[in-house]
Amino acid sequence: MYVTVEDIARLSAHLKITRAEFRRRYLCGAAGRLRFSKPRGKQCPFLLADGCSVHTVKPLQCSSFPYWPELLAKASERREAAQFCPGMNRGPLVNIKAAQKIAAQLQKAFPDLYDEDATDRVRTAVTGRGKVT
Ligand code: SF4
Numbered sequence: 397m398y399v400t401v402e403d404i405a406r407l408s409a410h411l412k413i414t415r416a417e418f419r420r421r422y423l424c425g426a427a428g429r430l431r432f433s434k435p436r437g438k439q440c441p442f443l444l445a446d447g448c449s450v451h452t453v454k455p456l457q458c459s460s461f462p463y464w465p466e467l468l469a470k471a472s473e474r475r476e477a478a479q480f481c482p483g484m485n486r487g488p489l490v491n492i493k494a495a496q497k498i499a500a501q502l503q504k505a506f507p508d509l510y511d512e513d514a515t516d517r518v519r520t521a522v523t524g525r526g527k528v529t
Contacts, residue, residue: 397431397432397440397455397457397458398425398429398430398431398455398457398506398509399423399430399431399432399455399456399457400455400456400505400506402456403455403456404418404419404423404430406453407422407450407453407454407455409453410450410452410453411450422441428508429508429509442454456501456502456505457502457506460498460499460501460502461481462474462477462481462483462484463490463495463496463498463499463502464499464502465499465502465503465510466510468492468495468496468499
């Protein structure tokens, strides 16, 4: 998961540690492309047996799923994501305009990610409910 500076501020406050400590403990990557450190084969450090331990303050990339630009753009991507996300295609329908608004927030937060290779880089899914209409 990639994180914004707002995500870092919110998560570090929630965990009652400094932003620098949060960055040291949980992040890797360069400024503008900071993401959770996650050893290969491991889950997100905040995923516990009963779910996301930072649910109320989780990163934008998590909270915006499945309304990611690449998923809205391609039905095949949505079908693939739905294979591992039990929340997709369930629950009340979500208006496409509302979904696009969420996707636009993500694009604005991570302009570098939404080039032609975006789909491969941000494929990791988390949780989500609703269905794109
Ligand atoms: S929603 Fe999932 S990926 Fe995001 S912080 Fe929570 S456990 Fe981690």
